[in-house]
Amino acid sequence: MIAYPDIQSRVQYEIDSVVGRNSLPRVNDKLPFTEATIMEVQRIASTVPMGVPHAAAADTTLRGYFIPKGTMILSNLWAIHHDQDTWDEPEKFKPERFLDSKGDVCYRNEYVPFSTGRRACLGENLAKMELFVYFTHLLHQFSFKKPDASPPITFESTFGTTNAPLPYELIVTKR
Ligand code: HEM
Structure with missing residues (x-):
């Protein structure tokens, strides 16, 4: 959110309009732009980029490739989320891609953060409930900003089973 202050403001506007300032967001609140923003974070970050290892349960032929029983299989979820043929400008952060013409959340088969x-x-x-509750509570109560003098924001991440952000600085202000 510190990289996209306009989107942060839109999320806060939606939460304030639907939930109000005198109560906290709840899991069943209808906040489509906020939900689409969380989905876009999960798409672009691909927290578990290669899923977890699986194995072929039997000799298999897939699109002409022979995969012997027992072969370790990794699914490249990151590549699915960044495929140029699937996503319009996949490197751009655009929550709107998960909204239909009525402003409702729309899912697509190529969205696979959980495999x-x-x-x-x-x-x-x-996990979906936790992400929704944490994200909406934090943005309901606080605003997040990059300090002017801090290093440029990087989207590089740690390399491993999960993608985690590198250390960064931010200013948190109570709303
Ligand atoms: C944003 C949060 C999370 C993400 C992105 C995520 C993603 C994933 C992915 C991609 C896999 C690999 C699936 C596969 O290909 O086999 C996985 C497996 C798993 N996750 Fe999560 N996960 C999240 C949170 C959680 C939480 C909160 C729990 C439990 C409370 C959990 C429990 C598990 C378990 C038990 C497996 C192994 C399933 C199996 O194959 O037996 N995950 N997760």
Whole structure:
């Protein structure tokens, strides 16, 4: 949000309009722009970029490739989320890509932060609720800003099973 102050303001405007200033957001609040913003964070960041290792349960042929039983399979979720044929300007942060013409949230098959298929993240529903509650509470109560004198914001991340941001500075102001 410190990189996209306009989007931060739009999220806060939506939360304030729907929830008001005198109560805190709840899981069932309808906040489509806010939800689309969280989805866009999850798409562009691809927190678990390569999923977790799987293995072929049987000899398999897929699009002409023979995959022997037992082969380790990694799904490149990051590549799916950054595919130029799927996403318009995939490197740009555009929450609107997850909104339809009525302003409702729209999902698409290529959105796979929790992986896909029968063996996907077991914690998906809990994680979605947690992300929504944390994000909406934080933006309801605080504003976040990059200090003028701090180094430029980088979107480089740690390399490993999960993508985490490198250390950064921010100013948090109570609203
Ligand atoms: C933003 C938060 C999260 C993300 C992006 C995420 C993503 C993922 C991904 C991509 C996988 C690999 C799925 C696969 O290809 O096999 C996975 C597996 C898993 N996740 Fe999550 N996860 C999140 C939060 C959680 C939470 C909160 C829990 C539990 C409370 C959880 C529990 C698990 C478990 C148990 C597996 C292994 C499932 C299995 O194959 O048996 N995750 N997660």
